[in-house]
Amino acid sequence: xxxxxxxxxxxxxxxxxxxxxxxxxxxxxxxxxxxxxxxxxxxxxxxxxxxxxxxxxxxxxxxxxxxxxxxxxxxxxxxxxxxxxxxxxxxxxxxxxxxxxxxxxxxxxxxxxxxxxxxxxxxxxxxxxxxxxxxxxxxxxxxxxxxxxxxxxxxxxxxxxxxxxxxxxxxxxxxxxxxxxxxxxxxxxxxxxxxxxxxxxxxxxxxxxxxxxxxxxxxxxxxxxxxxxxxxxxxxxxxx
Amino acid sequence: xxxxxxxxxxxxxxxxxxxxxxxxxxxxxxxxxxxxxxxxxxxxxxxxxxxxxxxxxxxxxxxxxxxxxxxxxxxxxxxxxxxxxxxxxxxxxxxxxxxxxxxxxxxxxxxxxxxxxxxxxxxxxxxxxxxxxxxxxxxxxxxxxxxxxxxxxxxxxxxxxxxxxxxxxxxxxxxxxxxxxxxxxxxxxxxxxxxxxxxxxxxxxxxxxxxxxxxxxxxxxxxxxxxxxxxxxxxxxxxx
DNA sequence: CGCCATGTTGACCCAATTCAACGAGAGTGG
DNA sequence: CCACTCTCGTTGAATTGGGTCAACATGGCG
Numbered sequence: 001x002x003x004x005x006x007x008x009x010x011x012x013x014x015x016x017x018x019x020x021x022x023x024x025x026x027x028x029x030x031x032x033x034x035x036x037x038x039x040x041x042x043x044x045x046x047x048x049x050x051x052x053x054x055x056x057x058x059x060x061x062x063x064x065x066x067x068x069x070x071x072x073x074x075x076x077x078x079x080x081x082x083x084x085x086x087x088x089x090x091x092x093x094x095x096x097x098x099x100x101x102x103x104x105x106x107x108x109x110x111x112x113x114x115x116x117x118x119x120x121x122x123x124x125x126x127x128x129x130x131x132x133x134x135x136x137x138x139x140x141x142x143x144x145x146x147x148x149x150x151x152x153x154x155x156x157x158x159x160x161x162x163x164x165x166x167x168x169x170x171x172x173x174x175x176x177x178x179x180x181x182x183x184x185x186x187x188x189x190x191x192x193x194x195x196x197x198x199x200x201x202x203x204x205x206x207x208x209x210x211x212x213x214x215x216x217x218x219x220x221x222x223x224x225x226x227x228x229x230x231x232x233x234x235x236x237x238x239x240x
Numbered sequence: 241x242x243x244x245x246x247x248x249x250x251x252x253x254x255x256x257x258x259x260x261x262x263x264x265x266x267x268x269x270x271x272x273x274x275x276x277x278x279x280x281x282x283x284x285x286x287x288x289x290x291x292x293x294x295x296x297x298x299x300x301x302x303x304x305x306x307x308x309x310x311x312x313x314x315x316x317x318x319x320x321x322x323x324x325x326x327x328x329x330x331x332x333x334x335x336x337x338x339x340x341x342x343x344x345x346x347x348x349x350x351x352x353x354x355x356x357x358x359x360x361x362x363x364x365x366x367x368x369x370x371x372x373x374x375x376x377x378x379x380x381x382x383x384x385x386x387x388x389x390x391x392x393x394x395x396x397x398x399x400x401x402x403x404x405x406x407x408x409x410x411x412x413x414x415x416x417x418x419x420x421x422x423x424x425x426x427x428x429x430x431x432x433x434x435x436x437x438x439x440x441x442x443x444x445x446x447x448x449x450x451x452x453x454x455x456x457x458x459x460x461x462x463x464x465x466x467x468x469x470x471x472x473x474x475x476x477x478x479x480x
Numbered sequence: 481c482g483c484c485a486t487g488t489t490g491a492c493c494c495a496a497t498t499c500a501a502c503g504a505g506a507g508t509g510g
Numbered sequence: 511c512c513a514c515t516c517t518c519g520t521t522g523a524a525t526t527g528g529g530t531c532a533a534c535a536t537g538g539c540g
Contacts, residue, residue: 074390074391074394076394076395076397076398076399077398077399077403077476077477077478078398078399078403078477078478080398082393082394082397082398084390084393084394096383096386096387099379099380099383100380100383100384100387102387105387105390105391106390128376128379129372129376130372132369132370132372132375135372135375135376135379136368136369136375138379139339139368139375139378139379139382140339140340142379142382142383142386143336143339143340143382144340145386146336146382146385146386146389147336147340147342147345149386149389149390149392149393150314150324150345150346150389151314151345152389152393153322153324153389153392153393153396154314154316154322154324155316156393156396156397156438157316157322157396157438158316158317158318158320158322158438159316159317159318163317163318198396198397198398236317237317237318238317238318
C-alpha cells in the first residue's frame with residue numbers, strides 16, 4: 001500500500017506532481033482538487049498547425065499546455081489574421097471564456113507539436129466557487145494579462161512596424177530563448193511573425209532585411225539570431 | 241433612534257444606498273462591508289482636465305466614478321498619447337493596480353467635471369480576502385475587460401483610421417447617448433478623439449470631413465451627430 | 481524529378497504623418 | 511470694450527510609411 005502511494009506520488013502525469021502546475025494559478029489548488037482534476041483530465045496531442053479551438057467555440061473545459069507552443073489569434077473584419085498572444089508550457093488556454101461562460105474570443109493553433117491536458121470546466125467552476133485562494137490567483141493573473149493587453153494597444157496604435165518588429169524579436173528572445181548557436185529557439189514562419197507584428201508579410205521581410213543590413217540580426221533560412229540587443233532595444237523607444 | 245436609522249438609510253451618500261453600486265462588482269459586497277467602506281470613503285471633485293492619477297502612481301485606493309467621464313490613457317515611447325478606455329458613472333478606476341499591488345499602468349484624467357468616491361484599498365483587499373462572491377464578480381469583470389482589450393488590439397493592428405473612427409463614433413453613441421438634438425452627448429476635443437482612434441489630429445479631422453461630405457454625420461462646432469448609423473456600421477466591417 | 485508552400489524582391493499606389501499656415505472663439509488684462 | 515494671446519479646429523502640400531500585386535527564387539517532400 002505504501003509503495004503504491006509512492007508510485008502515485010511519482011507519477012508525473014498526475015496533476016498533483018505536474019511541474020507545470022507550479023508556474024501558474026493552479027499552484028493555489030488544494031490536494032483534493034488536484035486529485036479530482038487529475039482523475040478526469042485528458043491528455044491530448046496536437047500536431048503543428050492543428051487548431052486547439054476556434055474563435056466562437058464553446059469550450060467544455062480549459063487546456064493546460066505541457067509542451068509546445070501555440071498562437072492565440074483572431075481574424076479581423078477585413079480578413080487578416082492578428083496573433084494576440086503566444087502561449088507555451090504552463091499556460092492555460094480558454095480560461096477567460098470559461099470564467100465568463102462565453103464563446104471563445106480567440107482561436108488557438110499549435111505552432112509546434114503539442115502535448116496538452118484538457119480539464120473539464122466543472123473543475124475550474126468548482127474551484128472558483130469554493131477555493132478563494134485559487135480565485136485570487138486567477139484574478140491576479142488576469143489583471144496582469146490585462147496590463148499587457150493595454151500596453152499592446154498603445155504599441156499597435158503608436159509604433160511603427162520597425163519598432164514593433166524589434167519588440168517582437170526581443171520578446172521571442174527573452175521568452176523562448178535561443179538554440180546552441182544563438183538563434184531564436186522559436187522558428188515562426190515569416191507570415192506568423194507578420195501576424196504578430198500586425199503587418200503584411202512582404203513588409204515584415206523587408207524590415208528584417210533592413211535589420212540584417214544594419215547588423216542588428218543575422219538570418220539563416222528562416223532562423224533568426226539577434227546580434228545587437230542593445231540597439232534593438234533603443235529602437236523600440238526613441239525614433240530612428 | 242428609529243428615525244435616525246431611517247435617515248441613514250435614505251442618505252444617498254452612503255455606499256449602501258448608492259445607485260452606482262448596482263452597476264458593478266460592488267453589488268456583491270455584504271452590508272457590513274459597505275458600511276465600513278462608506279465610513280472611510282472620501283468624496284472628491286475633479287475639474288475638467290484634472291488628473292485623478294498618473295501612470296506610475298502608487299494608489300492608496302480605488303476611485304468609484306459617481307458622475308462625469310474620464311479618459312484612461314498612456315504616453316507611448318515616442319511621446320504620443322493613446323486613450324485606452326473611457327470610464328464613466330459606475331466604473332471603478334485603479335482596481336487593476338490595487339489587485340496586483342503594482343504602480344498604475346495608465347493615467348486617468350477628467351474629461352468633464354467629476355464627482356468620485358475614493359475608497360482606501362484595504363477595503364478592496366479585505367473583501368477580496370474574505371468575500372468570494374466579490375472576488376468572482378471582479379474576476380468576471382476583468383475577464384470581459386480583457387476580451388475588449390484583445391479585440392482592440394486586433395482593430396488597432398488591422399483596421400484603417402476610417403474604420404476605427406466609425407467604430408469610435410458608434411461607441412460614443414451607444415455608450416454615452418445623444419442630447420435632445422441628436423448630437424453625441426460626450427463632446428470630446430478633436431485631439432482626444434484622435435487619441436482614442438490612434439492617429440494624428442489632422443487626419444482625424446479630415447476623416448470627419450469625409451464622413452460629413454458623404455452624409456454619414458453632421459457637425460456643428462465640435463458637436464457631432466450621426467446620420468447614417470447603418471452605413472457607418474458597414475464601414476467598420478467590409479472595406480470601402 | 482516536379483510540385484507546392486514559403487521566402488524574397490521590385491514597382492506602384494494609397495494611407496498616414498508631418499510641417500506649416502491660418503481662422504475662430506474663449507478668456508484676460510489693460 | 512478692445513486688443514491680446516492661447517488654444518483649438520481646419521486646410522494645404524510634401525514626404526514617408528505601409529499595403530498590394532506580380533514575378534521569381536528556394537527548398538522541403540512526395
